[in-house]
Amino acid sequence: KGTTREQRALKYLKEHARQGDPDSVLETFDEFCRTQEWAMNAAEEKGDILDEIVRELQPTTCLELGTYCGYSAVRIARNLSPSARLITIEVNPDYAAVAREVVKLAGLQDKIEVINLDSADVIRELKTKYDVTKLDLVFLDHWKYLYIRDIKLIEEEKLLKKGSVVFADNVIIPGAPGYLEYIRGSKNYKSTFYSVHFEYMDDMKDGVEKSVYIGDE
Numbered sequence: 001k002g003t004t005r006e007q008r009a010l011k012y013l014k015e016h017a018r019q020g021d022p023d024s025v026l027e028t029f030d031e032f033c034r035t036q037e038w039a040m041n042a043a044e045e046k047g048d049i050l051d052e053i054v055r056e057l058q059p060t061t062c063l064e065l066g067t068y069c070g071y072s073a074v075r076i077a078r079n080l081s082p083s084a085r086l087i088t089i090e091v092n093p094d095y096a097a098v099a100r101e102v103v104k105l106a107g108l109q110d111k112i113e114v115i116n117l118d119s120a121d122v123i124r125e126l127k128t129k130y131d132v133t134k135l136d137l138v139f140l141d142h143w144k145y146l147y148i149r150d151i152k153l154i155e156e157e158k159l160l161k162k163g164s165v166v167f168a169d170n171v172i173i174p175g176a177p178g179y180l181e182y183i184r185g186s187k188n189y190k191s192t193f194y195s196v197h198f199e200y201m202d203d204m205k206d207g208v209e210k211s212v213y214i215g216d217e
């Protein structure tokens with residue numbers, strides 16, 4: 001075929017979604033995943049919970065680990081206030097390239113910055129290079145073994161404040177080994193588990209974990 005699934009998804013979005021309309025981009029991406037090819041978007045029930053968190057928290061500075069094609073970046077950014085922004089990190093260059101196009105298609109390039117680097121390297125430079133003081137929302141949706149590495153790094157960098165929310169996808173499938181016991185065992189977080197359907201699969205269950213930081217600044 002010569003094209004990747006991600007490139008085929010982008011082509012479909014360009015042909016079927018309304019330029020500058022985030023809702024249309026998300027609806028069209030969901031349609032693609034339900035009718036053409038499955039893709040690992042934090043969609044449907046997962047997306048609904050993410051929407052709820054963003055609407056309630058009204059975060060100013062958001063960090064997403066694992067952009068993929070930008071579905072959840074658009075989902076988060078469409079609900080952000082005018083001055084708020086999202087930094088999203090994707091280590092795979094092909095995914096990052098598609099994500100930048102999807103963000104542009106949604107008209108959200110002024111709110112979303114896609115960074116094609118390793119998450120740990122960026123987290124270490126958020127304060128000095130990316131002008132971040134604190135993170136109000138962190139969305140963990142990259143490779144599962146990195147959740148625990150990166151949350152410890154985020155704590156080390158003192159990037160969280162009372163009320164910051166850490167939202168983790170896939171804590172059941174594929175699972176995030178070590179992360180759940182770490183975050184649930186930590187006195188610095190109040191965690192809630194949500195049992196949800198796996199994206200675009202009505203007969204499969206996954207789980208997401210919402211953790212509110214209550215530790216010292």
Ligand SMILES: Oc1cc(-c2ccc(F)cc2)cc2cncnc12
Pocket residue numbers: 040041042066141142143169170173174199
């Ligand atoms: O939401 C997700 C789902 C899966 C996934 C794919 C295939 C399968 F069989 C099971 C699970 C992998 C992911 C990797 N990074 C981020 N999110 C992911």
Ligand SMILES: [Mg+2]
Pocket residue numbers: 040041042141169170
């Ligand atoms: Mg995921």
